[in-house]
Amino acid sequence: MSIVKVIEVIATSTKSFDDATQNAVKEASKSVKNIISVYVKDMSGKVENNSIVSYGVTAKISFKINKEG
Template identity: 40%
Template sequence: MSIAKVTEVISSSTVGIEDAVKQGVTRASKTLSGITGVWVSDIKCTVNDNAITEWRCTLKITFVLND
Protein backbone atom coordinates (compact mmCIF):
# COMPACT_ATOMS: atom_id res chain seq x y z
CA MET A 1 0.00 0.00 0.00
CA SER A 2 1.28 3.47 -0.76
CA ILE A 3 0.38 6.81 0.74
CA ALA A 4 0.28 10.00 -1.34
CA LYS A 5 0.47 13.61 -0.23
CA VAL A 6 -0.56 16.83 -1.95
CA THR A 7 1.41 20.05 -1.65
CA GLU A 8 0.45 23.43 -3.07
CA VAL A 9 2.86 25.71 -4.93
CA ILE A 10 2.50 28.90 -6.95
CA SER A 11 4.62 29.30 -10.08
CA SER A 12 4.88 32.05 -12.65
CA SER A 13 6.03 32.67 -16.20
CA THR A 14 6.18 35.55 -18.63
CA VAL A 15 5.72 33.06 -21.50
CA GLY A 16 2.39 31.39 -20.69
CA ILE A 17 0.35 29.00 -18.57
CA GLU A 18 2.00 25.81 -19.81
CA ASP A 19 5.45 27.23 -19.08
CA ALA A 20 4.37 28.26 -15.56
CA VAL A 21 3.14 24.71 -14.88
CA LYS A 22 6.34 23.16 -16.25
CA GLN A 23 8.49 25.48 -14.15
CA GLY A 24 6.47 24.68 -11.02
CA VAL A 25 6.78 20.91 -11.51
CA THR A 26 10.48 21.19 -12.37
CA ARG A 27 11.20 23.22 -9.24
CA ALA A 28 9.08 20.98 -6.99
CA SER A 29 10.89 17.88 -8.28
CA LYS A 30 14.15 19.25 -6.83
CA THR A 31 12.86 18.63 -3.30
CA LEU A 32 10.01 16.14 -3.83
CA SER A 33 10.43 12.65 -5.20
CA GLY A 34 7.72 10.41 -6.56
CA ILE A 35 5.57 13.12 -8.17
CA THR A 36 2.62 11.42 -9.83
CA GLY A 37 0.38 14.29 -10.89
CA VAL A 38 -0.42 17.98 -10.87
CA TRP A 39 -3.72 19.84 -10.74
CA VAL A 40 -3.86 23.48 -11.85
CA SER A 41 -6.34 24.85 -9.32
CA ASP A 42 -6.09 28.54 -10.19
CA ILE A 43 -4.71 30.83 -12.91
CA LYS A 44 -4.06 34.54 -12.50
CA CYS A 45 -2.38 37.19 -14.63
CA THR A 46 -0.48 40.38 -14.05
CA VAL A 47 -1.46 43.15 -16.46
CA ASN A 48 0.53 46.30 -17.27
CA ASP A 49 -0.45 48.83 -19.94
CA ASN A 50 -3.36 46.62 -21.06
CA ALA A 51 -1.07 43.64 -21.74
CA ILE A 52 -0.52 40.43 -19.82
CA THR A 53 3.01 40.51 -18.43
CA GLU A 54 3.01 37.43 -16.21
CA TRP A 55 0.97 34.23 -15.75
CA ARG A 56 0.63 32.77 -12.24
CA CYS A 57 -0.61 29.24 -11.59
CA THR A 58 -1.55 27.63 -8.31
CA LEU A 59 -0.57 23.96 -8.53
CA LYS A 60 -1.52 21.04 -6.31
CA ILE A 61 1.25 18.50 -6.74
CA THR A 62 0.67 14.88 -5.74
CA PHE A 63 3.60 12.70 -4.71
CA VAL A 64 3.98 9.26 -3.12
CA LEU A 65 5.63 9.11 0.30
CA ASN A 66 8.66 6.87 0.72
CA ASP A 67 8.44 3.98 3.21
Protein backbone atom coordinates in the same frame (compact mmCIF):
# COMPACT_ATOMS: atom_id res chain seq x y z
CA MET B 1 0.27 0.07 0.16
CA SER B 2 1.19 3.40 -1.41
CA ILE B 3 0.53 6.69 0.34
CA VAL B 4 0.05 9.84 -1.73
CA LYS B 5 0.75 13.29 -0.34
CA VAL B 6 -0.36 16.60 -1.87
CA ILE B 7 1.41 19.96 -1.63
CA GLU B 8 0.28 23.31 -2.98
CA VAL B 9 2.74 25.54 -4.82
CA ILE B 10 2.64 28.88 -6.62
CA ALA B 11 4.66 29.40 -9.81
CA THR B 12 5.00 32.08 -12.47
CA SER B 13 6.19 32.53 -16.04
CA THR B 14 6.52 35.37 -18.51
CA LYS B 15 5.56 33.00 -21.37
CA SER B 16 2.29 31.17 -20.60
CA PHE B 17 0.13 29.35 -18.09
CA ASP B 18 1.52 26.06 -19.43
CA ASP B 19 5.06 27.26 -18.76
CA ALA B 20 4.10 28.38 -15.25
CA THR B 21 2.72 24.88 -14.60
CA GLN B 22 5.95 23.32 -15.91
CA ASN B 23 7.89 25.62 -13.58
CA ALA B 24 5.78 24.45 -10.63
CA VAL B 25 6.61 20.81 -11.31
CA LYS B 26 10.27 21.55 -12.10
CA GLU B 27 10.85 23.46 -8.87
CA ALA B 28 8.90 20.99 -6.73
CA SER B 29 10.91 18.10 -8.17
CA LYS B 30 14.09 19.61 -6.71
CA SER B 31 12.95 18.61 -3.22
CA VAL B 32 10.09 16.14 -3.84
CA LYS B 33 10.51 12.73 -5.47
CA ASN B 34 7.94 10.39 -7.07
CA ILE B 35 5.64 13.14 -8.41
CA ILE B 36 2.63 11.51 -10.05
CA SER B 37 0.29 14.40 -10.96
CA VAL B 38 -0.31 18.14 -11.04
CA TYR B 39 -3.68 19.87 -10.70
CA VAL B 40 -3.95 23.57 -11.53
CA LYS B 41 -6.23 25.04 -8.88
CA ASP B 42 -6.08 28.69 -9.94
CA MET B 43 -4.63 30.87 -12.70
CA SER B 44 -3.93 34.59 -12.73
CA GLY B 45 -2.14 37.11 -14.87
CA LYS B 46 -0.41 40.41 -14.29
CA VAL B 47 -1.35 43.10 -16.80
CA GLU B 48 0.63 46.19 -17.74
CA ASN B 49 -0.29 48.59 -20.57
CA ASN B 50 -3.17 46.33 -21.65
CA SER B 51 -0.87 43.29 -22.12
CA ILE B 52 -0.25 40.23 -19.97
CA VAL B 53 3.30 40.42 -18.64
CA SER B 54 3.24 37.50 -16.20
CA TYR B 55 1.25 34.28 -15.84
CA GLY B 56 0.74 32.60 -12.48
CA VAL B 57 -0.67 29.29 -11.29
CA THR B 58 -1.52 27.80 -7.95
CA ALA B 59 -1.00 24.06 -8.38
CA LYS B 60 -1.50 20.96 -6.28
CA ILE B 61 1.28 18.42 -6.79
CA SER B 62 0.72 14.80 -5.77
CA PHE B 63 3.52 12.39 -5.02
CA LYS B 64 4.00 8.94 -3.51
CA ILE B 65 5.78 8.83 -0.18
CA ASN B 66 5.69 5.08 0.32
CA LYS B 67 6.10 2.78 -2.68
CA GLU B 68 4.78 -0.77 -2.61
CA GLY B 69 7.18 -3.54 -3.51
